[in-house]
Amino acid sequence: MFDRLTAYLDSIRARDPAPRSRWEILTYPGVWAVFWHRIAHWLFEAELHFLARFVNHFSRFLTAIDIHPGAKIGRNFFIDHGFTVIGETAVIGNDVTIYQNVTLGGTNPTNGIGGKRHPTIMDNVIIGSGAQVIGPIVVGERARIGANAVVTDDVPEGATMIGFKARSTLVPVETYMREFMPYGTPCNEQSxxxxxxxxxxxxxxxxxxxxxxxxxxxxxxxxxxxxxxxxxxxxx
CATH class of the missing domain: 1.20.5 (Single alpha-helices involved in coiled-coils or other helix-helix interfaces)
Known part of the structure; x- marks a missing residue:
C-alpha cells in the first residue's frame, strides 16, 4: 500500500511543479477527494447507498469536490484544485488530470431510464479549468480538453478540443507535445x-x-x- 501511495504522489509531482515534497501533496484537496471516493465507491458497490452518500457529502464539505460514489476512477487520478463535479456513471481511466471548475455532467434521458449518462475519459487525458464534458461520450486516450471548452461529442484519440462548442485543432497531440500539457490548452503557434x-x-x-x-x-x-x-x- 505504501508503494502504491508513493507512486501516486510521485505521479502528481510529475504533473505539478509547485510541491516541494510528497508531504505537501498530501495536503491537496484533490488527493483527499480521491481517497474518500475510494471508500464511498466501495460502499456504493456493496449497495450501502446511504453510507456511500454520507461519505460523499463529507468529502465534498472538506474538499469542495463532488464525486458521485458510483463513478469509476482508475489509477493516478489527479484533481488540481477544487470545485469539480463528477457524475454517477462517469468512467475515468488511468493518469487522468482535471483542473478546477470542471464538470463531467450527464444528460437527462427522455425514456426515464438512468443508464449511462456521463462521459468516459480514457487514459492520459487532460481537462483544462472550466471545461464542461457532457453526456455519455468517450474522450479518447491522450486527448486534451482546453480551458472553458464545452464538449458534447466523442473526442478522437490524441485530439485537442477548444472553444464553445468545442472543436478540434486538427493537430494530433503526439505530433507536437509528448510531455504533459498544463490545463490541456496549447499555447504555442505550432499547436x-x-x-x-x-x-x-x-x-x-x-x-x-x-x-x-x-x-x-x-x-x-x-x-x-x-x-x-x-x-x-x-x-x-
Whole structure:
C-alpha cells in the first residue's frame, strides 16, 4: 500500500511543479477527494447507498469536490484544485488530470431510464479549468480538453478540443507535445494553426493601411499643386 501511495504522489509531482515534497501533496484537496471516493465507491458497490452518500457529502464539505460514489476512477487520478463535479456513471481511466471548475455532467434521458449518462475519459487525458464534458461520450486516450471548452461529442484519440462548442485543432497531440500539457490548452503557434492565418491577416491589414496612407499623402500633394497653380493663374 505504501508503494502504491508513493507512486501516486510521485505521479502528481510529475504533473505539478509547485510541491516541494510528497508531504505537501498530501495536503491537496484533490488527493483527499480521491481517497474518500475510494471508500464511498466501495460502499456504493456493496449497495450501502446511504453510507456511500454520507461519505460523499463529507468529502465534498472538506474538499469542495463532488464525486458521485458510483463513478469509476482508475489509477493516478489527479484533481488540481477544487470545485469539480463528477457524475454517477462517469468512467475515468488511468493518469487522468482535471483542473478546477470542471464538470463531467450527464444528460437527462427522455425514456426515464438512468443508464449511462456521463462521459468516459480514457487514459492520459487532460481537462483544462472550466471545461464542461457532457453526456455519455468517450474522450479518447491522450486527448486534451482546453480551458472553458464545452464538449458534447466523442473526442478522437490524441485530439485537442477548444472553444464553445468545442472543436478540434486538427493537430494530433503526439505530433507536437509528448510531455504533459498544463490545463490541456496549447499555447504555442505550432499547436494553433488558426494563429498563423490571423497573423497573415494582420500583416495584410498593416500593408493596406500603409498603402492607404501613401494614397492620402499623394492626394494631398496633388491638391496642393492644383491650388498653387490656380493662385498663380489668378495673380497673372
Amino acid at each position: 494553433e494553426p488558426d494563429m498563423r492565418r490571423f497573423e497573415a491577416l494582420e500583416q495584410q491589414l498593416t500593408e493596406m493601411r500603409a498603402e492607404l496612407e501613401a494614397l492620402r499623402r499623394a492626394a494631398a500633394t496633388d491638391a496642393a499643386e492644383v491650388a498653387n497653380t490656380q493662385r498663380s493663374g489668378s495673380n497673372s
